[in-house]
Amino acid sequence: xxxxxxxxxxxxxxxxxxxxxxxxxxxxxxxxxxxxxxxxxxxxxxxxxxxxxxxxxxxxxxxxxxxxxxxxxxxxxxxxxxxxxxxxxxxxxxxxxxxxxxxxxxxxxxxxxxxxxxxxxxxxxxxxxxxxxxxxxxxxxxxxxxxxxxxxxxxxxxxxxxxxxxxxxxxxxxxxxxxxxxxxxxxxxxxxxxxxxxxxxxxxxxxxxxxxxxxxxxxxxxxxxxxxxxxxxxxxxxxxxxxxxxxxxxxxxxxxxxxxxxxxxxxxxxxxxxxxxxxxxxxxxxxxxxxxxxxxxxxxxxxxxxxxxxxxxxxxxxxxxxxxxxxxxxxxxxxxxxxxxxxxxxxxxxxxxxxxxxxxxxxxxxxxxxxxxxxxxxxxxxxxxxxxxxxxxxxxxxxxxxxxxxxxxxxxxxxxxxxxxxxxxxxxxxxxxxxxxxxxxxxxxxxxxxxxxxxxxxx
Numbered sequence: 001x002x003x004x005x006x007x008x009x010x011x012x013x014x015x016x017x018x019x020x021x022x023x024x025x026x027x028x029x030x031x032x033x034x035x036x037x038x039x040x041x042x043x044x045x046x047x048x049x050x051x052x053x054x055x056x057x058x059x060x061x062x063x064x065x066x067x068x069x070x071x072x073x074x075x076x077x078x079x080x081x082x083x084x085x086x087x088x089x090x091x092x093x094x095x096x097x098x099x100x101x102x103x104x105x106x107x108x109x110x111x112x113x114x115x116x117x118x119x120x121x122x123x124x125x126x127x128x129x130x131x132x133x134x135x136x137x138x139x140x141x142x143x144x145x146x147x148x149x150x151x152x153x154x155x156x157x158x159x160x161x162x163x164x165x166x167x168x169x170x171x172x173x174x175x176x177x178x179x180x181x182x183x184x185x186x187x188x189x190x191x192x193x194x195x196x197x198x199x200x201x202x203x204x205x206x207x208x209x210x211x212x213x214x215x216x217x218x219x220x221x222x223x224x225x226x227x228x229x230x231x232x233x234x235x236x237x238x239x240x241x242x243x244x245x246x247x248x249x250x251x252x253x254x255x256x257x258x259x260x261x262x263x264x265x266x267x268x269x270x271x272x273x274x275x276x277x278x279x280x281x282x283x284x285x286x287x288x289x290x291x292x293x294x295x296x297x298x299x300x301x302x303x304x305x306x307x308x309x310x311x312x313x314x315x316x317x318x319x320x321x322x323x324x325x326x327x328x329x330x331x332x333x334x335x336x337x338x339x340x341x342x343x344x345x346x347x348x349x350x351x352x353x354x355x356x357x358x359x360x361x362x363x364x365x366x367x368x369x370x371x372x373x374x375x376x377x378x379x380x381x382x383x384x385x386x387x388x389x390x391x392x393x394x395x396x397x398x399x400x401x402x403x404x405x406x407x408x409x410x411x412x413x414x415x416x417x418x419x420x421x422x423x424x425x426x427x428x429x430x431x432x433x434x435x436x437x438x439x440x441x442x443x444x445x446x447x448x449x450x451x452x453x454x455x456x457x458x459x
Contacts, residue, residue: 063093064252069292070102071249076345077240079109082249097126101133102249108140109240116140124153131160135246138169147177157246164193165244168200168236175203180211198224198233282335286347288325289365295321299333299351306330307351326367329358375431381418388424389417408434 070085083106089099104120107113120137127133138153150173157166171186187204190197205220227233241248282299289295293312301308307329311321331353341348346362360367387395390403391414403414413428 060093060096063089063096063099066092067096067099067102068251070099070106071251072287074102074106074109074240074249076340077343078345079106079240082106083110095126097123097130097133098250098252100126101130101136104133104140105136105240105247105249108136108143111143113140113144117144129160130250131157131163131166132246132248132250134160135166135244138166139243139247142169142173147173151177158189162193163244163246164190164197164200165246167193168197168203168244171200171203171207175207175210178210180207183207184211196227196233198227199236201227202235282333282352284336284338284349286338286349288321288347288362290346297336297338297349297351299329299336300331300353304330305332307333325365327360328369329353329360375429379416379427379429381416381427381429386419387416388419391415392417404431404434407432 066085066089070082070089073079073082073085083103086099086103086106089096090103093099100119100123104116104123107116107119117137117140120133120140123130123133124137134153134156138150138157141147141150141153151170154166154169154173157163158170167186167190171183171190174180174183174186184204184207187200187207190200191204194200201220201224205217205224208214208220209217228235236243284297285294286297287294288297288309289311291312293314295312296310296318298308298310300306307322307327308320309322309325309327310318313319329351334352334354336349336351338347338349340346340362341350341359342361344363346364348362349360349367351358351360357371358369359371361370389395390399391406393399406412407414410432413430416427416429418425418427
């Protein structure tokens, strides 16, 4: 099956534009705010689903902690590790049904269908009103080609929540059963719930085509092409989290019913000139060495503005791991953010200092400043600058792409005219590697779904 159906990852789809201008900042790469698109109905910003439980889901602190760690490993695509933590959670509290749901999700992500079925069938009995349990059980039935059971499971989800994704799978399975009228009705409900559901548009087009209504098939295929071309949505993929929001692992609500008493804070006026200019203004909690304990990164932590990474030893104790981790940052700090930008399972850092944004790549607990090596950075281009022209022509994506192609295999640099506040300057960037465009990889032994998509619907 071609991997085009799954959402792209930074590792797989790195465009030359990003490689060239990584140090320029968002103002160069985009004239307006970024827009996030989804292949299905709108989902939470982070790949974690919060359950609607009101009562405390478990009285065991260990069960809750192991479940949270399992969800974290799911988000790192480490499904076998996640399975172990969900099993530990159930050992700590065998009645913790959310952990059983997540165990089924982790098993499903490893294509262990029979143990996934057993876990999710039991979870659906324990939590009959939990859409996550029934949705993932439906995915198991779908992968096992048990069409009628899958339709029943997804239909139950639609009775619990008006979710477009569940209606889509009802339509998909009805199409598999060649019940095209029922499939079309389900796809229409999915599109009513979320008009930009790309998979539902394609599904209804195929259903109309197989029913013999070529006109309606062409109409919905055109809508599918419009949605995908304008980046309003993308089809479902086969990976974790790529089959709808309810396919994600589930986190329960906190059992706290009220917030603790506020901490008294006293403010004293202080002249701006007397304040320390290098005091830290940012901190990130993240597990940099994957030992299960959150570590702490401080931006401009000392009087000279040096950053500090504190390794969590447990029991409330931290050790300075700045030198051993290879972090060498000094300057007035503005903030930081942690995330695995290249999906290698290690959390990386982006640190904003007065001289620009530094991207620190984490390789087994050792950090490298990969921003410094970019051609744009070496040429002197920094964050906040605005790209005006490329090789003497007004900037546009097509002009930049032409310049990248022209520079490939030649000795001529790419000249970028950049606006910085009220000043303009031309920078010569010695980049000659050309465009790095995404390409498809065919997975042998899997159905040619992309080939089916590209077939004319009138045939």
